[in-house]
Amino acid sequence: MRLADATWTDVRDADVDVAFVPVGSTEQHGPHAPLGTDTLDAVAVAEAGAAAYEAAGEPSADADAAGEAAVAPPIPVGVAEEHRAFDGTMWVSPDTFRAYVREAAESLPAHGIDRIIFANGHGGNVAALAEVARQFSRDDAHDGYAVAFTWFEAVGEHAGDMGHAGPLETALLRATNPALVREDRIGAAREGAADRWGEWVSGVNLAHDSDEFTDNGVVGDPSAGDAERGEELLDLASDALAELAAAVVERESV
Numbered sequence: 001m002r003l004a005d006a007t008w009t010d011v012r013d014a015d016v017d018v019a020f021v022p023v024g025s026t027e028q029h030g031p032h033a034p035l036g037t038d039t040l041d042a043v044a045v046a047e048a049g050a051a052a053y054e055a056a057g058e059p060s061a062d063a064d065a066a067g068e069a070a071v072a073p074p075i076p077v078g079v080a081e082e083h084r085a086f087d088g089t090m091w092v093s094p095d096t097f098r099a100y101v102r103e104a105a106e107s108l109p110a111h112g113i114d115r116i117i118f119a120n121g122h123g124g125n126v127a128a129l130a131e132v133a134r135q136f137s138r139d140d141a142h143d144g145y146a147v148a149f150t151w152f153e154a155v156g157e158h159a160g161d162m163g164h165a166g167p168l169e170t171a172l173l174r175a176t177n178p179a180l181v182r183e184d185r186i187g188a189a190r191e192g193a194a195d196r197w198g199e200w201v202s203g204v205n206l207a208h209d210s211d212e213f214t215d216n217g218v219v220g221d222p223s224a225g226d227a228e229r230g231e232e233l234l235d236l237a238s239d240a241l242a243e244l245a246a247a248v249v250e251r252e253s254v
């Protein structure tokens with residue numbers, strides 16, 4: 001169930017086990033991929049994950065007891081100041097982000113939806129979302145429990161190729177939103193790309209902003225991620241999200 005498309009009576013009458021809250025960003029993704037890449041990819045994984053969850057059913061219950069996974073509307077602006085040098089990038093402070101995401105999530109337990117998974121698409125949101133999930137779960141005002149999931153950390157051996165606007169994100173876009181990939185700019189995107197994210201010494205990244213190590217915003221080779229690879233990534237990430245959801249639904253509240 002996509003929450004924004006449902007009516008309130010639909011939600012009242014549904015048996016919602018868990019809500020996926022897609023969390024993205026509006027930030028540069030090189031000359032070839034849209035500013036909304038992280039949001040688009042997070043939504044695609046959340047929707048595929050909801051379908052996979054509902055198809056699998058609750059593992060230890062009989063099939064009739066399996067409920068739905070609701071997909072909340074996405075949070076489109078995140079912790080992305082590191083891309084401030086590139087036009088169109090938007091960001092909020094980690095404090096504002098944590099407060100907003102947490103309060104948005106806290107509206108769901110009022111309707112009996114007290115299992116929440118943040119389905120994240122942006123690396124800069126990871127630390128803040130982990131904190132939101134902990135605070136949400138520890139809150140004595142409700143019985144809610146939340147965890148944060150980041151799709152590109154749940155794609156097996158592909159994960160090492162992450163980069164930025166590189167093979168993985170471009171592949172997932174090609175599979176799910178192909179019209180938004182500027183295929184005629186892939187060559188330029190590859191040529192201006194950095195090989196790795198950051199500038200590392202003794203385990204410390206010296207670069208606070210992405211323009212310190214990439215000229216066009218890209219890290220990795222976007223031509224190494226075709227639509228077929230994107231479908232594989234979508235399957236891996238959505239299956240991982242469905243498996244996580246089953247565990248979150250089964251788990252006792254903390």
Ligand SMILES: [Zn+2]
Nearest residue numbers: 037038165169
């Ligand atoms: Zn991204």
